[in-house]
Amino acid sequence: QVQLVQSGGGLVQAGDSLGLACASSGDTFNSYSMGWFRRAPGKERELVSAISWNGRSLYYADSVKGRFTTSRDNAKNMVYLQMNMLKPEDTAVYYCAATRSEFALGSRQYPYWGQGTQVTVSS
Numbered sequence: 001q002v003q004l005v006q007s008g009g010g011l012v013q014a015g016d017s018l019g020l021a022c023a024s025s026g027d028t029f030n031s032y033s034m035g036w037f038r039r040a041p042g043k044e045r046e047l048v049s050a051i052s053w054n055g056r057s058l059y060y061a062d063s064v065k066g067r068f069t070t071s072r073d074n075a076k077n078m079v080y081l082q083m084n085m086l087k088p089e090d091t092a093v094y095y096c097a098a099t100r101s102e103f104a105l106g107s108r109q110y111p112y113w114g115q116g117t118q119v120t121v122s123s
Contacts, residue, residue, distance in 0.1 A: 002026040002098050002112050009094065009117035012086055016121070020081040022096030022114050029077040030054070033103050035110055036070060036081045038092035038119075045107055048094070049081060052103045059105060063089075086121045094119050 008020040022034070033052050039045040049070040050059040060068060067086075072079040079096060094117050097110035104110060 002029070002032060004096050004098060004112055004114035006094075006096055006114040006117045009119045011120045011122065014087055014121055014123050016086050017082070017084045018086060018119060019083065020094055020096070020117060020119075022079045022081075024077040024079070024098065030074040032098040032100055032112075033057075034070075034072060034079040035097045035099070035104065035107075036079075037095045037097060037107060037110075038090075039095070040089075040092040043092075045095075047105055047107065050103065050105060051079065057103045059103075083119070086119075088121045088123045090119060091121050092119060093117065 002024045003026050005023045030053050035050040036048045037045050038048050051070045067084050069082040096114040098112040099110045101109050
């Protein structure tokens with residue numbers, strides 16, 4: 001098992017940048033692929049980005065391609081989401097999640113979740 005603790009987030013203006021971090025503890029971090037999800041008010045949770053255990057496989061939702069970057073540092077047991085050119089529609093609670101699956105795009109494949117962090121983008 002892993003425990004995930006998120007940091008970052010907050011209130012920014014449209015066009016600004018913001019970074020999220022997710023620290024893992026417990027089981028061997030490089031045994032897990034990681035995902036970043038978000039849930040906007042009134043909407044279902046959606047996958048924003050995913051990264052394989054070694055960082056070689058990446059996925060981005062179309063809505064964030066070219067603006068968001070996911071990375072990981074296995075030596076530090078950390079995964080990051082750098083968000084640039086933020087838009088009001090990026091406003092949501094963001095979650096990091098971990099899975100032992102090789103590379104997962106479905107939320108049900110992720111058994112371990114961070115506590116969530118609010119990102120609010122004002123226009």
